[in-house]
Amino acid sequence: MKDRLLTPEFRVVVDHQRCTQCHRCITGCGWGTLSCNNGRIVADDFKCVACHYCVTHCPTGAIVVEEFPLAFKPHANWTVGLRKNAWRQAQSPGMLLTGMGNDQAYPIVFDHLVLDACQVTNPSIDPLREPMELRTYLGRKPNSLAFDSLGRLITPLEPQVKLETPIVFAAMSYGSISLNAQKALAMAAEECGILWNTGEGGLHKDLYPYGHCATVQCASGRFGVHSGYLNAAAVVEIKIGQGAKPGIGGHLPGEKVSVEVSETRMIPPGTDALSPAPHHDIYSIEDLRQLIYALKEATDYSKPVSVKIAAVHNVAAITAGMVYAGADIVYIDGFRGGTGAAPTIIRDHIGIPIELAIAAVDDRLRQEGIRSQASIIAAGSIRSSADVAKAIALGADAVAIGTGALLPLGCRVCQKCYTGNCSWGIATQRPELTRRLDPVLGAERVSNLIESWSLELKEILGALGLNAIESLRGSRERLRGVGLDNTTLEILGVKPAGR
Numbered sequence: 001m002k003d004r005l006l007t008p009e010f011r012v013v014v015d016h017q018r019c020t021q022c023h024r025c026i027t028g029c030g031w032g033t034l035s036c037n038n039g040r041i042v043a044d045d046f047k048c049v050a051c052h053y054c055v056t057h058c059p060t061g062a063i064v065v066e067e068f069p070l071a072f073k074p075h076a077n078w079t080v081g082l083r084k085n086a087w088r089q090a091q092s093p094g095m096l097l098t099g100m101g102n103d104q105a106y107p108i109v110f111d112h113l114v115l116d117a118c119q120v121t122n123p124s125i126d127p128l129r130e131p132m133e134l135r136t137y138l139g140r141k142p143n144s145l146a147f148d149s150l151g152r153l154i155t156p157l158e159p160q161v162k163l164e165t166p167i168v169f170a171a172m173s174y175g176s177i178s179l180n181a182q183k184a185l186a187m188a189a190e191e192c193g194i195l196w197n198t199g200e201g202g203l204h205k206d207l208y209p210y211g212h213c214a215t216v217q218c219a220s221g222r223f224g225v226h227s228g229y230l231n232a233a234a235v236v237e238i239k240i241g242q243g244a245k246p247g248i249g250g251h252l253p254g255e256k257v258s259v260e261v262s263e264t265r266m267i268p269p270g271t272d273a274l275s276p277a278p279h280h281d282i283y284s285i286e287d288l289r290q291l292i293y294a295l296k297e298a299t300d301y302s303k304p305v306s307v308k309i310a311a312v313h314n315v316a317a318i319t320a321g322m323v324y325a326g327a328d329i330v331y332i333d334g335f336r337g338g339t340g341a342a343p344t345i346i347r348d349h350i351g352i353p354i355e356l357a358i359a360a361v362d363d364r365l366r367q368e369g370i371r372s373q374a375s376i377i378a379a380g381s382i383r384s385s386a387d388v389a390k391a392i393a394l395g396a397d398a399v400a401i402g403t404g405a406l407l408p409l410g411c412r413v414c415q416k417c418y419t420g421n422c423s424w425g426i427a428t429q430r431p432e433l434t435r436r437l438d439p440v441l442g443a444e445r446v447s448n449l450i451e452s453w454s455l456e457l458k459e460i461l462g463a464l465g466l467n468a469i470e471s472l473r474g475s476r477e478r479l480r481g482v483g484l485d486n487t488t489l490e491i492l493g494v495k496p497a498g499r
């Protein structure tokens, strides 16, 4: 192409000695990168996104995907990424879209926090020999408990949801991901005793049997919201914001709105599903309170109501308002949170890191004396069991994982979810791609990950001399900062290592 400004990002190299012409790579690639030309497999490097489907499925190991070997003159200000973005926009005007989380080199606070361990005076605990409790209850708790003369609890309890481990799956709608991907998450949630989240795409009829372990969302587009949907769930969630795109709405392009997606969302097939940036009935905390109580009323006060927001500058004050408005769970999504589709400029430059948000929110709720009135779910790039433990030590009750839950399904974080061509059958509605994701096998792999993280969490607790995750919650004394400045340490409420 004569007027091309961009070069490929990756190069596909085929070893023709090894290739047996099975053509699995041609049919496997959702982006149509590979084809056969005169009996040889050839690649259009411009189409390759490094999703690795061909590499993983080539039976003879004949394919290698490399970074395109192109040198750019170094410039600390005009980075290669900024130059490429300008070339892309010069070639085709519009906002640049992206998928998955913020990949900018902001400091990752979790990587500058270390946990404590018992030595000599307090004994550590061996989780192989002693019981360890990861069970977590989400919902509004009373400030104190009262018992009658027979020792029976007489304090009325608000509805609670039990998690076997303090991890839930982040909201990912049917439409943004395939039904098979959502099924895998629902089955894994049931298996692990945790929650999956419908996102704002409604609840597909096949997934009603998994309603008992689902959080259903009521978002600004109100897609698929009806009484049966609300009452099928374990938790009802009002989605105000998302970490990857705070302050803006959502857009599922018409081509992804298949007949089944349209039925679940209750919109005509083939039409764009546009979620407005604000809820058009929420302009104040009082309005939010009305919606929270409308949802409680609609579900006979039998389920906790969660409110999800993106972590932004005054997240602590906003969250306190949400709790006063009646939220039983506050879900805070940090700026590294994943997404199916977001403008790159928003994803990379708006919001704050989840670590700072957790500490600020936990502090504020404690100062106001309302910490027990709501559980905190923290999300926005929880990458390992260590991140889970650190988030809980900072003050979260549980964490939500999105990208982390898609990795076991094959996701390579290629960041091209918004194209709908995901070769792994995750972020796509193309039947020839979705059918290759086996929900049973997917659920098994996701469950394995959750089980592994839970085992690691027990080891971490044992090293800390604790036998219940509850004892770690908000226990910032068990964290130390390495290489963090004083202001960050102060916000986190964490001492520097060595003190």
Ligand code: SF4
Residues within 6 Å of the ligand: 014, 018, 019, 020, 021, 022, 023, 024, 025, 026, 041, 057, 058, 059, 060, 061, 062, 063
């Ligand atoms: S999958 Fe491997 S063996 Fe099969 S055609 Fe492609 S490169 Fe050749």
Ligand code: SF4
Residues within 6 Å of the ligand: 051, 099, 100, 406, 410, 411, 412, 413, 414, 415, 416, 417, 418, 421, 422, 423, 424, 426, 427
């Ligand atoms: S879900 Fe698919 S398209 Fe999205 S990042 Fe993962 S592999 Fe790429």
